[in-house]
Amino acid sequence: FRFKDSLAEDLRSADLVISHAGAGSCLETLEKGKPLIVVINDKLMNNHQLELAKQLQRDGYVLCCNCSTLVETLQMMDLSTLKPFPPGQPEKFALFLDKVVGFQ
Amino acid sequence: GGHTTEILRLLSCLSESYSPRHYVLADSDKMSEAKIRSFEQKRAETFPNSQFTLHRIPRSREVRQSWISSVVTTLYSMLYSLPLTNQLKPDLILCNGPGTCVPVCISALLLGLLGIKRSIIVYVESICRVETLSLSGKILYYFSDYFIVQWPDLKEKYPKSVYLGRIV
Numbered sequence: 001f002r003f004k005d006s007l008a009e010d011l012r013s014a015d016l017v018i019s020h021a022g023a024g025s026c027l028e029t030l031e032k033g034k035p036l037i038v039v040i041n042d043k044l045m046n047n048h049q050l051e052l053a054k055q056l057q058r059d060g061y062v063l064c065c066n067c068s069t070l071v072e073t074l075q076m077m078d079l080s081t082l083k084p085f086p087p088g089q090p091e092k093f094a095l096f097l098d099k100v101v102g103f104q
Numbered sequence: 105g106g107h108t109t110e111i112l113r114l115l116s117c118l119s120e121s122y123s124p125r126h127y128v129l130a131d132s133d134k135m136s137e138a139k140i141r142s143f144e145q146k147r148a149e150t151f152p153n154s155q156f157t158l159h160r161i162p163r164s165r166e167v168r169q170s171w172i173s174s175v176v177t178t179l180y181s182m183l184y185s186l187p188l189t190n191q192l193k194p195d196l197i198l199c200n201g202p203g204t205c206v207p208v209c210i211s212a213l214l215l216g217l218l219g220i221k222r223s224i225i226v227y228v229e230s231i232c233r234v235e236t237l238s239l240s241g242k243i244l245y246y247f248s249d250y251f252i253v254q255w256p257d258l259k260e261k262y263p264k265s266v267y268l269g270r271i272v
Binding site for chain 2: 023024027048049051052054055086088089090091092093094096097098100101103
């Protein structure tokens with residue numbers, strides 16, 4: 001398919017996700033607890049997308065590769081090395097904002 | 105899309121006191137309205153007296169638009185954002201990076217300088233920004249009251265920023 005309103009269904013039933021480095025795609029997949037391989041397209045991607053993908057790899061949440069190394073990555077991957085992705089904490093933001101604004 | 109999702113997550117734990125909420129969107133934004141309404145509908149289940157409104161101003165910059173033309177389009181957006189900000193006189197402005205926030209924040213700064221209304225400006229940089237700031241971030245780092253980043257590298261590079269970890 002070319003475009004769907006939400007990938008939530010597909011993500012739920014997947015065992016492995018291979019995605020481009022878009023932040024939404026990466027984070028949505030990680031939040032659903034699915035193993036993720038991020039394919040980086042050096043030619044198309046702007047640097048800022050690369051930052052997040054690299055950081056997620058550094059922290060052990062995803063595997064990165066590029067188009068030419070994808071097959072090799074799939075053959076050699078050990079998904080058990082991937083760490084579970086902890087959810088963000090908007091409650092910390094709420095606490096901070098309450099202090100800033102003076103609601104305590 | 106990404107900015108809206110993030111800002112709604114930021115709002116998700118805020119208490120009832122943060123009301124009424126005024127959402128400012130770019131006129132060409134087709135997707136955010138539905139997400140916002142859905143969020144507010146859900147919120148009304150817990151806080152039935154919740155109030156919110158949507159406002160639209162011209163988009164101040166297209167992705168990768170040149171610097172010079174961006175100044176012109178941002179000034180054009182300010183023709184809308186200035187009267188809007190003056191009308192709303194917000195106590196708090198929360199923004200997270202889309203070009204739309206720049207004219208709104210500059211308007212608030214102007215109103216502050218003119219002694220009309222002093223708004224607290226809180227900027228939260230996107231989770232996607234790990235090593236470098238967005239253009240809005242680079243501008244508002246100097247003009248916001250609180251500038252929040254979500255990765256430690258940025259806290260090092262921008263010492264006046266606040267680091268709370270990942271908050272979306």
